[in-house]
Amino acid sequence: MSQTEIPDAATQMAVLERGTVDLNPREELLKRLDKSHQTQTPLVVKVGFDPTAPDLHLGHTVVIEKMAQFQRFGHTVVFLVGDYTALIGDPTGRNAMRPPLDHETIQANAKTYTDQVFKILDPDKTVVRFNSEWLEALSFADVIRLASHYNVGRMLERRDFRQRFDENRQIAVHEFLYPLMQAYDSVALKADVEMGGQEQIFNLNVGRHIMEHYGLRPQCVLTVGLLVGLDGVDKMSKSKDNYVGILDGPEDMFGKVMSISDELMRNWFGLLLDHTPELVDEDPLEAKKQLAGAMVERFHASDEARRVRRWWDAGRPLAIADEVREVDGGPLFRVVVALEAAKSNGDARRKIQQGGVSVDGQRIQDPNLELTQGEHTIQVGKKFKTRCAVRSAALR
Numbered sequence: 001m002s003q004t005e006i007p008d009a010a011t012q013m014a015v016l017e018r019g020t021v022d023l024n025p026r027e028e029l030l031k032r033l034d035k036s037h038q039t040q041t042p043l044v045v046k047v048g049f050d051p052t053a054p055d056l057h058l059g060h061t062v063v064i065e066k067m068a069q070f071q072r073f074g075h076t077v078v079f080l081v082g083d084y085t086a087l088i089g090d091p092t093g094r095n096a097m098r099p100p101l102d103h104e105t106i107q108a109n110a111k112t113y114t115d116q117v118f119k120i121l122d123p124d125k126t127v128v129r130f131n132s133e134w135l136e137a138l139s140f141a142d143v144i145r146l147a148s149h150y151n152v153g154r155m156l157e158r159r160d161f162r163q164r165f166d167e168n169r170q171i172a173v174h175e176f177l178y179p180l181m182q183a184y185d186s187v188a189l190k191a192d193v194e195m196g197g198q199e200q201i202f203n204l205n206v207g208r209h210i211m212e213h214y215g216l217r218p219q220c221v222l223t224v225g226l227l228v229g230l231d232g233v234d235k236m237s238k239s240k241d242n243y244v245g246i247l248d249g250p251e252d253m254f255g256k257v258m259s260i261s262d263e264l265m266r267n268w269f270g271l272l273l274d275h276t277p278e279l280v281d282e283d284p285l286e287a288k289k290q291l292a293g294a295m296v297e298r299f300h301a302s303d304e305a306r307r308v309r310r311w312w313d314a315g316r317p318l319a320i321a322d323e324v325r326e327v328d329g330g331p332l333f334r335v336v337v338a339l340e341a342a343k344s345n346g347d348a349r350r351k352i353q354q355g356g357v358s359v360d361g362q363r364i365q366d367p368n369l370e371l372t373q374g375e376h377t378i379q380v381g382k383k384f385k386t387r388c389a390v391r392s393a394a395l396r
Contacts, residue, residue: 004074004125006040009033012073018274019066021198022223024205029220032192042075043192046219048131048185050082051109056116057243058295059227059236062271063195064120066224070193071125078189079117081110084132085185088178116246119299134188135181146180149213150206155179158202179203183210191219198223199235227271230350232261241346250296254308255381257292259354265291289313324375324387332357333367339388341380356381 006012012033023029036043047067049060056064067077086106114128138146155176156162164171179202186194186207194204201223208218226235229242236243244256260268262284269276269287273294279287289309297305327338333348336357342348349367351357357364358379359371371390379385 004072006037006042006074008037012037015069015073016066016222019062019224019271020222021225022201022221024208024221029193029222032220036075040074043070044076044078044189045070045193045195046078046080046186046189046191047195048080048082048085048182049113050086051106051113052086053238054109054112055238055245055247056113057236057238057245058272059197059229059243061120061246062224062227063197064117065272066195066222068120068122071122076127077121077125078127078129078191079114079121080185080189081113081128081130082182082185083107083110083130084135085178085181088174088181119246129189131181131185131188135184138184143177146184146210147177149210150180152176179206180210183207186211186219187214187216190216193220193222195222195224197226197235199226225267225271228264228267230256230259232264241344242350244295246299250300250304250308251311251383253299254292254296254312255356255383257295258288258312259350259356260288262288324389326389326391329370329373329390331368331370332359332364335371335378335388335390336380339378339380339384339386341378341384341386351380 009030013030017023032043035041045067047063049056067079071077083106086109087103110130118126156165158179161171161175182203183206185191187210191207191211194207196204201221204219204221204223208221211218228234229236229240230244231240231242234240234242244253248256257268262280265280265284265287266276268291269280273291277287277290279290289312292312293305293309296308325339327335329335333342333345333352336342336348336351337345342351352367353365355363355365359369360377373390375387375389377385377387
């Protein structure tokens, strides 16, 4: 790996604190950054990603950009693939048990993660590790020792566990092991800093606690804000189907960003571009186009961003295919999925509710509207337009 001169602590903190929600303890991180500068010895900065789905999305990139900042300052960034913790699944923020994944799915997802992350991180300055390297080697006695360093009372301080406990809903014992396994990752890596989204603060602080019991200096904890998903309600998530994948095509990426509400732009600009331009208030439509173009440029190319912007601004009507496709009757969102104009029921609902679907030239925003039997022209976004024949349905 190439060596970068590590700047003074004040220079680093001025950048690292931007967009930060939690920094615990700040003075300790400042001391470590100063010593790192004085000795030109890089810190070990760890971030874990459980490969529970095949693609990274814009929500992931908030913390990955922070990793890139540490890289540029000359520190050792560890992209930790949680192939072993994914066997449990992080219960953070969940109101029910997460279904387990099989080994083959986890490995396939992990491969896509390591391929995608280098769209942001410098591959020559990134250490990729898999936590199965050390977790798989633990004996049962090792696990008992690890579990003995934390108590159930403190575990129930976690909001999601406490809520499920109070509502008499199931909490499996193995779910308690997840934050302990994540903490042991920090022991194995001797992490100086661990980062994650703000919902991860409990797990990251468990790492501080456990490291002390293994005779190590507790890591510093840094969390970043959560990117709200396309629905404007929940954090961006594959399971919520409210995400923009970093592998989405240029047109899809641009269009999805354009679908967010004006109110959501402050959250997206602040977390994705580290600033909120005055244009958000003065001309929100133009601001949204600039945001969409910036995302396409980041994950594709500047030429693609300019091309897609021209395509969007042109707004040319699409030619209708000669073929009339037959579909079963039912709610409009199911018809859109059957026409392969949406990837899932949730994606179809979102597109309809956000005004992206027209039937016979009329914009429809009710996903449950049932079409009359017969032939209809369906347009979804600016890229898809076709004729379809509905076999049987009754207009509600």
